[in-house]
Amino acid sequence: xxxxxxxxxxxxxxxxxxxxxxxxxxxxxxxxxxxxxxxxxxxxxxxxxxxxxxxxxxxxxxxxxxxxxxxxxxxxxxxxxxxxxxxxxxxxxxxxxxxxxxxxxxxxxxxxxxxxxxxxxxxxxxxxxxxxxxxxxxxxxxxxxxxxxxxxxxxxxxxxxxxxxxxxxxxxxxxxxxxxxxxxxxxxxxxxxxxxxxxxxxxxxxxxxxxxxxxxxxxxxxxxxxxxx
Amino acid sequence: xxxxxxxxxxxxxxxxxxxxxxxxxxxxxxxxxxxxxxxxxxxxxxxxxxxxxxxxxxxxxxxxxxxxxxxxxxxxxxxxxxxxxxxxxxxxxxxxxxxxxxxxxxxxxxxxxxxxxxxxxxxxxxxxxxxxxxxxxxxxxxxxxxxxxxxxxxxxxxxxxxxxxxxxxxxxxxxxxxxxxxxxxxxxxxxxxxxxxxxxxxxxxxxxxxxxxxxxxxxxxxxxxxxxxxxxxxxxxxxxxxxxxxxxxxxxxxxxxxxxxxxxxxxxxxxxxxxxxxxxxxxxxxxxxxxxxxxxxxxxxxxxxxxxxxxxxxxxxxxxxxxxxxxxxxxxxxxxxxxxxxxxxxxxxxxxxxxxxxxxxxxxxxxxxxxxxxxxxxxxxxxxxxxxxxxxxxxxxxxxxxxxxxxxxxxxxxxxxxxxxxxxxxxxxxxxxxxxxxxxxxxxxxxxxxxxxxxxxxxxxxxxxxxxxxxxxxxxxxxxxxxxxxxxxxxxxxxxxxxxxxxxxxxxxxxxxxxxxxxxxxxxxxxxxxxxxxxxxxxxxxxx
Numbered sequence: 001x002x003x004x005x006x007x008x009x010x011x012x013x014x015x016x017x018x019x020x021x022x023x024x025x026x027x028x029x030x031x032x033x034x035x036x037x038x039x040x041x042x043x044x045x046x047x048x049x050x051x052x053x054x055x056x057x058x059x060x061x062x063x064x065x066x067x068x069x070x071x072x073x074x075x076x077x078x079x080x081x082x083x084x085x086x087x088x089x090x091x092x093x094x095x096x097x098x099x100x101x102x103x104x105x106x107x108x109x110x111x112x113x114x115x116x117x118x119x120x121x122x123x124x125x126x127x128x129x130x131x132x133x134x135x136x137x138x139x140x141x142x143x144x145x146x147x148x149x150x151x152x153x154x155x156x157x158x159x160x161x162x163x164x165x166x167x168x169x170x171x172x173x174x175x176x177x178x179x180x181x182x183x184x185x186x187x188x189x190x191x192x193x194x195x196x197x198x199x200x201x202x203x204x205x206x207x208x209x210x211x212x213x214x215x216x217x218x219x220x221x222x223x224x225x226x227x228x229x
Numbered sequence: 230x231x232x233x234x235x236x237x238x239x240x241x242x243x244x245x246x247x248x249x250x251x252x253x254x255x256x257x258x259x260x261x262x263x264x265x266x267x268x269x270x271x272x273x274x275x276x277x278x279x280x281x282x283x284x285x286x287x288x289x290x291x292x293x294x295x296x297x298x299x300x301x302x303x304x305x306x307x308x309x310x311x312x313x314x315x316x317x318x319x320x321x322x323x324x325x326x327x328x329x330x331x332x333x334x335x336x337x338x339x340x341x342x343x344x345x346x347x348x349x350x351x352x353x354x355x356x357x358x359x360x361x362x363x364x365x366x367x368x369x370x371x372x373x374x375x376x377x378x379x380x381x382x383x384x385x386x387x388x389x390x391x392x393x394x395x396x397x398x399x400x401x402x403x404x405x406x407x408x409x410x411x412x413x414x415x416x417x418x419x420x421x422x423x424x425x426x427x428x429x430x431x432x433x434x435x436x437x438x439x440x441x442x443x444x445x446x447x448x449x450x451x452x453x454x455x456x457x458x459x460x461x462x463x464x465x466x467x468x469x470x471x472x473x474x475x476x477x478x479x480x481x482x483x484x485x486x487x488x489x490x491x492x493x494x495x496x497x498x499x500x501x502x503x504x505x506x507x508x509x510x511x512x513x514x515x516x517x518x519x520x521x522x523x524x525x526x527x528x529x530x531x532x533x534x535x536x537x538x539x540x541x542x543x544x545x546x547x548x549x550x551x552x553x554x555x556x557x558x559x560x561x562x563x564x565x566x567x568x569x570x571x572x573x574x575x576x577x578x579x580x581x582x583x584x585x586x587x588x589x590x591x592x593x594x595x596x597x598x599x600x601x602x603x604x605x606x607x608x609x610x611x612x613x614x615x616x617x618x619x620x621x622x623x624x625x626x627x628x629x630x631x632x633x634x635x636x637x638x639x640x641x642x643x644x645x646x647x648x649x650x651x652x653x654x655x656x657x658x659x660x661x662x663x664x665x666x667x668x669x670x671x672x673x674x675x676x677x678x679x680x681x682x683x684x685x686x687x688x689x690x691x692x693x694x695x696x697x698x699x700x701x702x703x704x705x706x707x708x709x710x711x712x713x714x715x716x717x718x719x720x721x722x723x724x725x726x727x728x729x730x731x732x733x734x735x736x737x738x739x740x741x742x743x744x745x746x747x748x749x750x751x752x753x754x755x756x757x758x759x760x761x762x763x764x765x766x767x768x769x770x771x772x773x
Contacts, residue, residue, distance in 0.1 A: 052642055077644020088639040092242035104231035105645050 001064060003028045003200045004049060004168050009058035011044050018044050021058070024218075028167070031187075031194045031201040033211040036220030042204040043085065045220070046170050049202065050082045051075050063167070077105045081161030083171035085204075087153045089145045089160070096141045099126045099160045106164035115165045115197045129159040134185050150177045158186060162193070169193060171203045175210055187213045232649055236656035246632075250625055250658070251665040254748060257618035258669020259676065261744055264611035265737045266677035267684070271604040273734075274597060283346065284556040285425070286587040288332065288569060290322050294582055322582060326350065329552035335568045337561070344565050347555035349423035352515040352548035353500070355411035359472035359482050361463040363412035364456070366496070366503035411476045414502040415453075417515030420446040423553065424509070426493070441467040441489030449513045453485040457492040458505040466490070473508070477544040481525050483518055485510060500549075515548050522546035562587060599688035603681070615744065622752040626658070630759040637763055650760050655753040659745075662752070666745035670738065 002025030011019040018041035026032060034042050047053040048060060051072050059066045067075050076082070089098050100122060110125060116132060119125040127137035133155035140148055145156070154177045161169055169190065175183035187210055193199040194215070203214065211217050240247050299314040300306055333348045418424050421443060428434030444452045455465060465471065467487055475481035485508070493504040526545040556562040562585075570580040630637070640650060 050642070073641075073644045073646045075644070076642065082642065084642070088635075088642060090636055090639060093238065097238065101231070101235060101640075102643050104235075105640075105643050 262673025
């Protein structure tokens with residue numbers, strides 16, 4: 001049984017069907033890359049997996065339970081970490097506050113979070129997350145989101161999604177604004193989460209280099225069954 | 230807990246918007262505080278002043294009732310026909326000392342304690358001067374501008390109770406004065422306490438001693454006090470003797486020694502007699518004169534009409550008795566009114582025949598009028614402020630929520646429940662509102678006293694101008710705009726309340742707190758309605 005499964009999922013925007021009858025099982029311990037042309041439904045698929053959007057038909061199962069029946073907020077706050085294409089960070093808050101807020105919403109205690117070592121307090125843990133995405137916490141930790149670059153914002157969005165170490169990490173173009181070296185560093189973080197911490201990482205990307213680093217690559221085509229390469 | 234922290238941080242990070250909300254709430258708070266202070270001041274002034282107030286009251290015959298009764302008895306509305314009947318009825322229903330003493334002994338329900346705290350009385354006789362001339366106040370009226378905000382005490386009225394003459398107006402015919410129409414009023418008091426108009430430092434007092442001394446309580450010696458204007462007019466001084474004469478019998482004279490001269494600052498006439506023409510003596514002297522007059526004229530009348538069965542002597546001087554009751558509380562006063570009504574009914578009379586009036590309460594109520602007006606204005610202002618404030622806060626909340634739509638979407642996408650999101654916004658609004666209310670209430674409470682007093686002063690000035698205008702406008706029977714107090718109560722000199730003390734108390738603070746919470750709820754619930762309506766997928770999708 002996969003950690004997250006698509007069961008005959010379809011999604012149709014008004015007069016515009018995007019995904020039709022999709023079935024798939026995502027497994028723990030693997031990094032998935034979803035590729036495809038614009039309009040193929042990559043972001044829509046990610047939104048459905050994150051519980052933000054509901055399928056038009058079919059359903060999505062997480063750990064054996066359909067997510068439309070479970071507490072959607074608990075699912076979003078504890079089980080799935082989402083890295084949005086537009087980051088969706090809170091601009092008036094600092095880097096540390098953004099990450100801490102996500103951690104607080106999840107309700108997870110520091111003792112439950114052992115993926116990146118052990119820490120005395122939340123600040124140390126958050127600083128380690130900032131380091132994991134290649135930033136210096138002393139430099140950016142207290143800066144407001146609007147005061148850091150787009151690339152730094154993207155890394156902070158990743159750090160925020162990792163903050164509560166969810167079972168599934170969904171990332172919409174997580175390396176879109178990063179240079180190739182940093183992108184590879186980020187991918188290594190995802191691979192570490194998948195391989196070492198047994199998480200399921202699902203990434204939407206246009207980058208072939210990033211897709212090549214993934215364990216599994218899914219190519220979406222408009223109104224077609226997914227194609228496993 | 231993190232919601233509170235986040236809310237407080239959010240307030241700091243959106244300081245501009247929150248300052249705007251704070252300023253609006255602050256203005257509402259200051260306005261509300263001042264308005265409620267005025268309300269509280271009016272309430273406090275009314276209750277506190279009445280609590281410690283000794284209320285004086287009198288029992289009078291309801292002239293309207295007597296008029297109706299006379300009309301019914303005679304079947305006429307012609308005053309020339311009615312007046313003799315009214316005169317008869319007045320005599321029939323007149324209360325004397327023994328009646329008053331019965332009323333004095335009314336007990337509080339279920340106790341032996343008397344309702345009446347104290348009791349005094351006076352009797353007055355209309356009499357002419359033999360050795361003195363009356364002082365004509367109207368002749369000197371042009372020299373004394375009517376600047377005093379006073380309303381006539383017991384203005385002469387027609388039988389229907391309408392005011393027919395105002396102070397300082399040309400003298401009109403007095404229907405009541407037809408029995409014995411003298412130039413002077415000889416008033417005999419039972420005690421110094423009964424001489425209510427006398428006092429030294431009391432602002433209510435209109436009479437002060439200028440020379441000599443007041444006679445002993447209820448002395449039987451033929452002594453008197455005369456008014457300064459009358460004394461000057463007739464070149465009288467202390468120890469001089471004045472001679473008074475029965476208007477109906479020139480042979481009947483009485484000599485009184487002047488023991489004191491007093492000044493009466495009031496310009497209000499009583500029973501058609503100007504204040505300077507009021508001669509004051511003891512009750513015992515007036516009653517002695519009355520008894521003597523009865524004897525003198527009875528003898529003369531008997532000799533003149535030896536074959537008549539009618540022993541009533543129309544030439545004798547007859548005193549008009551007035552008893553004054555003092556009550557320790559308004560409750561006692563109100564109970565007394567009920568008892569008087571019940572007593573009249575038990576005696577087979579109409580319950581409305583006698584009316585209990587108190588110039589203290591009427592004057593007190595009149596004195597509070599500017600504050601009551603201000604209270605009414607403040608209440609309207611308060612509701613208006615709250616309504617406008619609530620609308621402005623709702624608008625700001627709607628704009629704010631629309632601005633923060635993305636934030637709501639992002640937080641919801643991170644799994645923050647709508648309930649917690651709502652709580653977050655509510656805490657923000659509540660914190661800002663309460664801080665603004667606190668500052669506003671503090672400043673409002675400090676400002677409320679001077680602001681209230683300033684507004685009150687304006688109201689008093691306006692009221693005094695209205696009083697002045699109504700004094701200058703003659704009131705005709707059955708018409709006119711001057712209000713007569715409830716139950717025909719008479720108003721003495723009105724001392725308007727012009728100052729209030731510290732009026733913000735626990736109740737005002739509590740109300741302010743409730744207003745703060747109310748505004749927060751109004752504003753917060755507007756936010757919550759929007760939050761509940763928003764869907765993160767729509768927010769984030771629309772952003773994309």
